[in-house]
Amino acid sequence: MSSPDVQELLDTNSAVVPESLALTLPREKLEWMLGKMCETRYFEEKAEELYTRGLVHGTMHLSIGMEASPIGSIAALEPDDLIVNHHRGHGHTIAKGADITTMMGEFLGKEPGYCRGRGGSMHIVDIAHGNMGATGVVGSGIPIAVGVALALQMKHSAQVVLCFFGDGATNEGAFHESLNLASIWALPVVFICDNNHYGMSMSYRHSMNISKISVRAGAYGIPGFTVDGNNVLAVYQTVKECVDWARAGKGPSLVENLTYRWRGHSKSDRNLYRTPQEIQEWMQRCPIKRFKQLLRDSQIMSEQETETIDQRAKETIDRAAELAVQMPEPTPENMEDEVYAP
Amino acid sequence: MSSPDVQELLDTNSAVVPESLALTLPREKLEWMLGKMCETRYFEEKAEELYTRGLVHGTMHLSIGMEASPIGSIAALEPDDLIVNHHRGHGHTIAKGADITTMMGEFLGKEPGYCRGRGGSMHIVDIAHGNMGATGVVGSGIPIAVGVALALQMKHSAQVVLCFFGDGATNEGAFHESLNLASIWALPVVFICDNNHYGMSMSYRHSMNISKISVRAGAYGIPGFTVDGNNVLAVYQTVKECVDWARAGKGPSLVENLTYRWRGHSKSDRNLYRTPQEIQEWMQRCPIKRFKQLLRDSQIMSEQETETIDQRAKETIDRAAELAVQMPEPTPENMEDEVYAP
């Protein structure tokens, strides 16, 4: 396994992966990918709406436009594989099998939510589906994922863990220490950088003096790849290779999915650090539109079929939101009893 | 400037630098190098002796066998350039111009010592000579050195700072964050790794999955070099190039000086993690003996001349120790008044 020489993937705006990959994958897999991407998109649009209606207390981090990275990555997992998530993690949570209503409930701070309303959007955990939770401290999930991988290795498990983080997170010391530890112990973890080009407002081209984050893999003697992160199949293919590599006991690797967030960093963002053109250009590269087009072009699905999946996703989200809004609120008694495990 | 392809420098046990370099350097420079290396060696032998005699309270970290790295590096500086030092820093302190008696006084915890006996061996500071002090927390001096470099840049100074640390320190997050910051701001700092092959007991070949630490430079887009760190001229030449590069405003670089400590990590070390043969082999590569030999072979100095320098160094140390032992102890009154600057 060695890094491909990916040249400015984004300028080509085309899949490096042969479209024929789509033909080799089971149809349900492709349907699943499209469905989860649509669910993620609609979940976040709904989240925005609920926020605007004043139903959400707190901040949120939307990944609209970035859906191919988490969904293509998680598509490469077996069901009992694991993930460790970060603050911009709605797509990851959905792809890993979360019940959308429970998830929406957590987003709204409700008692039946995934964290009983204690965590919120940034900390959704879903152990049953292998989502080991998310931290809001940038980079701090990386060592935790390495610890998850260490436990897997010590238990002689065949499972693999995907560790998600952003471009900005790779400048934290936690990134460095963690990749080094995972490498010397050959742990079954794939590090996935959702490179959406910015931290909060700082372009990764200014936050580091290298043009590809994947070169950082070299500092740990592990493979590194840069992928067109708006091409769900390209993401899938590369991550699959890395997951197989990890499962075979060959250790960690680093995948950088180049993508872009259409919305601001969070609700306080006035988008002053980037141009409307840049955002427009990236909206042209919508990962969902591109995937639908590919499915049609390769005659795997008709427009009607892709739109049915799309519509079903929308309905799932709408229904979940309706139910979640009516969920009961938690009450503050005895919270002290929740801090320590018995 | 690009990394030379240095192949297992150590197995050759020979200078990559043409010996003719010695011929192009002023004689005083060569005398200075030899003198400082000898002073460092004798200082540490004396330190050991004082320790054994029970005159030292605390630990100490000896660099016997490693003298070429700090002295060759600092030889590349102008007098008003700066250094930030680490816990194994006697050679650096001496090379940067410290008064040996004052330094020995600090080692003994005396009031006239460099830190008035408050710091000890691990924290010697000598601002007047551009030694900005040392930290005992592994890796923590690296961001401080970057801050020193930032101040230099903001003041439009032509000065350069050398930042010293060990192989083990490069696994700390501080290393990563600091080199990244120095790189994006193109700061006048040269990062110098005194790679003595071990942390306390962990070989760098186990603490990381790469064979040369200098490859880590690639993660920050800066030049990186691996040098025979027991060849004072090789160290000098490479660091000089890097200092010039920094002074020209081209930013930081990383130099890895491959060397070895003959003694244990500190006094508690029983040397169980390495073989007597390994230590023996490295003692054959004594940087002082090699430099003397080179000076004689290239007929720059006679044996008598090198031994005169050596002898003078020994006398300097002996005299310093005699004086330092008699220095007054500090007294504990009003220490609270020393914590905050007025």
Add this chain to the structure above:
Amino acid sequence: MTETGGREVTFLEAVREAMVQEMRRDPTVFLMGEDIGIYGGAFGVSKGMLDEFGPERVRETPISEAGFTGVATGAALMGMRPIVEIMFLDFITLAMDALVNQAAKMRFMFGGNASIPLVCRAPSGSGTGAAAQHSQSLEAWFINAPGIKVVAPSSAYDAKGLLTTAIRDNNPVLFIEHKLLYRTKGAVPENSYTIPFGKAEVRRQGKDITIIAYSIMAQRALEAATRLAEEGIEAEVVDPRTLKPLDVETIVGSVAKTGRALIVHEAPVTGGFGGELTSAIVESHAFDYLDAPVRRLGGRNIPIPYNRTLERASVPQVEDIVETARALAREGK
């Protein structure tokens, strides 16, 4: 108190004004932190500063708190006066070595051969629905770390004056800005001014009970005191303003007068700054005048939850202060 000529600005603007005026006055002062440039910082504190001072002095950093706080320490060692913004006080967990082991200790450890004029600004506290990792009040840690001063203003006026003092101080200073105070307004003179460290402010006079509270809790204590007055309880509200150095004299003097002390802070009550305040009172002559035990009202001993109701119930609110003060005022009577 300086004349303000009726001018009112927000706490946030007051913080910015102190920075801007000091940066105009002293070329060695500069600001460093994440997204402080065109974004203006997560809370907008540095909005506009990039335009005036440029990217050299409004220096954006990658997400590297340990790194840039260490860098600030090194720059301060060289005589610069960096102001570091930690986006949320919670992330100071990443910079504890730089602040506590390095910046705070260097002067002493180097035998007086260094001074570190470094200000670390950080927004603290809950109330914005940001949950456990973005809502903490960690001031107590720094009280037990010799070498660093701790400031926690409760008003726009104090924020400007104390930050100006902090920037001119030759030592590391942790400057805590409660997020919910940012939008509060107060009278603030346009001209630069300083407020000395170690001088508490008696925000309200009273004879029945002393409430000691800082940062946002000083504001809540004042509201509580107004309500208590309606019930005939006259509370004296003392705001220490700087937690280290601490104005023990003013606090003790007030408690000796009223005979009752209630300490209020947002941090979890156990291990919070309240214990230090209690000790300061109990170890003083005020002990002899105490008509009731010194009481602490702090945050609950839990991480801050996300849900709004839970979050509100986690830290002292005005009504909690009223209730506790009322009970304490009656105790032993």
Add this chain to the structure above:
Amino acid sequence: MTETGGREVTFLEAVREAMVQEMRRDPTVFLMGEDIGIYGGAFGVSKGMLDEFGPERVRETPISEAGFTGVATGAALMGMRPIVEIMFLDFITLAMDALVNQAAKMRFMFGGNASIPLVCRAPSGSGTGAAAQHSQSLEAWFINAPGIKVVAPSSAYDAKGLLTTAIRDNNPVLFIEHKLLYRTKGAVPENSYTIPFGKAEVRRQGKDITIIAYSIMAQRALEAATRLAEEGIEAEVVDPRTLKPLDVETIVGSVAKTGRALIVHEAPVTGGFGGELTSAIVESHAFDYLDAPVRRLGGRNIPIPYNRTLERASVPQVEDIVETARALAREGK
């Protein structure tokens, strides 16, 4: 107290024995840290453990405190029971995010869907001439961080029993080992045993004054009590053993009996755990029985200096405890 059959071991051996026995008993327990393998750890605590358990379970790490403490947190989340050794407590400054923001908060923040059975062992304190960055006593920070327990044993017997309890506890536990205690000996049963958290030990009965002290200060307090007895002052020495949870009842009961309380710790007095203890006493019914103010004797508010004389003068010694206790015992009489 379990029968020891006259067997004596050092504090250090007791710590090792607890780890070894738990590792034999439970395959999910493992040790992680720097130089813990063939070197045996900086203080020799894990000497020999590599031979018995191999490099998987005596897992040496590169110098990456933040990283491996986070790794331990992740492993604990998966049901492993990591013991992390931080070579010097001072370096916990590098792992504050992992411990406080992550490990301590996960259970609550995840709505109960996680538990983090993690022990973090760290040698604390001064007395070895290692100066400011290798001599700190940072326990107070963790008292104010809900979600993590804090243990500070003063004897070999307690070290073994409390560490065994810590390893079996389903939560993060900070286990503080004073360096100067390592070589002290005490009666320790060979068999495994636990000591419950939250139970103080009255190390000596007395009627004139209560001295509350933990870790090495409990030993010094006992020595001081012996000397005080020669002067006719009968001091009761209470060792809380676990600082969180804290056995308020025993402490308060003793103070209510003696009417006088002296708190001793090594950490700088200002902002140290002493304030919390003072509050616990003052807020209790013992307040009514106090014949004198609660006093704290802590370390001086300075970084620890290198020089032996200065270092010794920086933290309470036996004679300081004797003096302060004597004065307090006489106060108000």
